[in-house]
Amino acid sequence: MTPSEIxxxxxxxxxxxxxxxxxxxxxxxxxxxxxxxxxxxxxGDAVKQKTTSRENLENQRVSAQRFIxxxxxxxxxxxxxxxxxxxxxxxxxxxxxxxxxxxYEEIIGPWETAGDDLPSxxxxxxxxxxxxxxxxxxxxxxx
Numbered sequence: 509m510t511p512s513e514i515x516x517x518x519x520x521x522x523x524x525x526x527x528x529x530x531x532x533x534x535x536x537x538x539x540x541x542x543x544x545x546x547x548x549x550x551x552g553d554a555v556k557q558k559t560t561s562r563e564n565l566e567n568q569r570v571s572a573q574r575f576i577x578x579x580x581x582x583x584x585x586x587x588x589x590x591x592x593x594x595x596x597x598x599x600x601x602x603x604x605x606x607x608x609x610x611x612y613e614e615i616i617g618p619w620e621t622a623g624d625d626l627p628s629x630x631x632x633x634x635x636x637x638x639x640x641x642x643x644x645x646x647x648x649x650x651x
Contacts (some may be wrong), residue, residue, distance in 0.1 A: 517583070558600065563591040565642055567599050571616045572640045576650055579626060580633045581607050586641040603642070 545644030559567070572585045584606040591601030607627060614623035641647045 519599075544576070545591045555614075559590075559592060561590065561644065564601070565644060565646075567591055567618060567640050568601060569640070570618045571601070573650065574618060575605070575616055575621065576615075576638050578621075579605075579607060579629050580635050581627075581630060582638045583607065583636070584641065587616075587643040590643045591617075 534625050554613060568587050568591065572587075575585060576582050582605060583587060584604075586604045586606075588602045588604060591599055593599045596618055598620060600615050602618045605612045605614050605616075605626075610627075612624040613625055614626075616623075635651075638650045639647060640650060
């Protein structure tokens with residue numbers, strides 16, 4: 509073998525070794541991310557903050573008021589469970605919201621809302637009374 513063939517072979521060997529290491533590093537980083545993200549979720553469930561029925565009802569009331577202030581055409585909000593603090597530390601609960609005769613399944617909290625796509629809030633409106641049915645069976649009407 510000539511010296512140039514030895515150098516070329518050595519370079520090819522190093523390229524293969526580096527490429528394999530890069531792949532291994534990428535796989536390792538992805539594995540750590542997957543385990544870390546799943547771990548946060550599991551830990552969040554294990555240390556889920558417990559709330560009392562009274563706290564849940566107060567959170568439902570505040571959440572309903574804030575929701576109605578953003579969508580004034582709400583007719584009914586019916587909370588389908590008490591609610592709880594999730595792994596991120598935010599309280600929320602499930603509700604069925606009726607807007608202009610159509611029902612939407614939502615996750616409602618004092619600071620967040622998620623679920624079905626809601627219609628746009630009308631530019632001009634006259635606020636209508638909105639019925640709120642709490643998870644304990646009680647209800648009230650927001651004027």
